[in-house]
Amino acid sequence: MSARTLLDKLWDGHEILRRDDGASLLWVDRHLVHEGSHHAFAKIGERGLPVAQPELTFAVADHYAPTRDRDHLEGDIARMIRTLEDNAARHGLRLFGLRDPRQGIVHVLGPEQGLTLPGLLVNCGDSHTSTHGALGALAFGIGATEVAHVLATQTIWQRRPKRMRLTVTGTLGEGVSAKDVALNWIAKLGADGARGHAIEYAGPVVRGLSMEGRMTLCNLSIEGGARLGLVAPDEVTFEYVKGRPFAPEGAALERAMEDWAALVSDADATFDREEVIDGDEIAPTVTWGTSPEEALPIGASVPDPANLPEGRAARAREALDYMGLTPGRTLEGTPVDQVFIGSCTNGRIEDLRLAAAVLKGRKARVPGLVSPGSALVKKQAEAEGLDRIFTEAGLDWVEAGCSMCVGMNGDLVAPGKRCASSTNRNFKGRQGRGARTHLMSPAMVAAAAVTGALSDVRPLLKGRV
């Protein structure tokens, strides 16, 4: 057989059939649903269809999950969470509901529970399903019509994306994380730069990342327009997976390990596209505009539309106007009104540890929210005393959920307020109508909290990590 990339191996392993027009019918190993999947349940309900494989479908309350006072649910939030519970009960799906000690954001919970494994195909009606590719799973987000299709058939029609390899060379400096790598390549290639492609992340920097870091990297694939992200599984992956509740053990694990060992791109496999970025060149990065591609190193200045070509200038003017920034001013020192640490991008234990390393023994100058990615992350953080570091700094330590990443649960940034955020989208209105979002790593958010302004975290980390 000719040389194949990791994508090809995963794809071939799930292809039930391929039509003449090139569309593949793929088998879905894990289907994750959340409150937002209500449209899809309504669709199969209208047709009187059951869920084809309830034992492979898992329901998670996250998007609307309140982060405080869960005993008094009201209005839309109560209705959305109840609808999910009802649909899970009706179709016999395993539910990670609001009161479940394992509850959390679907992309944190899946890997954490061992539902996501190398070699599986994972679908979820959420674009950041790309996160799960960090384990070497073929994982991509789908819309409601497709969710209904997966519910009804446990399969999905897809055309194979093009293969792209993104190699990160060198080493990352202190205070530089997977988030900075991602914001850098997206700034370089554009928010649609990887459109139509599956990205395999490779190179020494990627190999050196923890599972958490790899998940952050794969999570943000979609913000650069890619269909999905992949990291070939290795010892780091296997160590992460072993012993998780839904992961195989004993003979099944041995069998799995044999299969997983083959999940690498063949040495002579060719990619449709190769991109290389130099890890040594990456500085802590923040976004200044309203698209993730509008990102710059913290030491840079806000772009001046006067120096940009027409077209780009109009877009920049509009973004700066929305963000309330002055062209040409340094990003560093821009005062922020509040901070947020959490989300499926940066709400894992390692993220909280890094933020806490900056905050320890310091006070936040602005208010802020820390929402762990799952109840288990929360528990772990509390066991390590991280919660006290956050609360002693003056930040609110709340329950797990999507929270201020999307504001569906009511955790919103007020109009015109500026938020340093560890999330993934700085779109207009994403964190609330008129909210001004600056994306950055959790350590950089912690630095913004301590100084009350966009700041370089590196001096604050000296001697701490």
Next chain:
Amino acid sequence: MAGWTQHEGRALALPMESIDTDQLIPARFMSVPRRDGYGPYLLHDMRFDEDGQARPDMPLNRHPEANILIARRNFGSGSSREAAVYALVDYGIRAVIAPSFGDIFAANAVNNGLLPARVPADVVEEMIEALGGETADARVDLEAGTVSVGGSAAAFELDPVWRMKLINGWDDIDMTAQHAKEITAFRDARRAAHPWAWPRG
């Protein structure tokens, strides 16, 4: 869903890049059941100010009759929320012309009979300029793969699978049902060869 091959309507330019899914439909409207209709929420915060007043400078407020939209690159980037497509479709939009689309958005669009027509950026710029903020008669031909706006025609790119789907109004669930035997055989073979792929517990 009904298929279609030709559409004649009025084209309007929204000359912006990256009109993302959070702008197409802000998250706070997404708990609404589909039968209630999503049209009123289309580009809500772009169309209406904080007091709910229509913004007079928003092109769609000046020309609510538009049913073909022209925009700059990266239209529909972001979330997988199909509600972004529902908002467009329920408002009456049949096609969006842009140099690039978010992948998930484009798939969602096709699943709801909305054409995401990919046209080179320079052609889009010409269209935007020719329209000059007004609407013009426009025609989309799925068979021919062309759009014409105000008399000048351009070819658009579209995955052939999607083209057939739009033309035939195919429903994937029905189509897949024809393959029930192959699916079951695949599942059983997978389970036998890779038992670990089924969740423990």
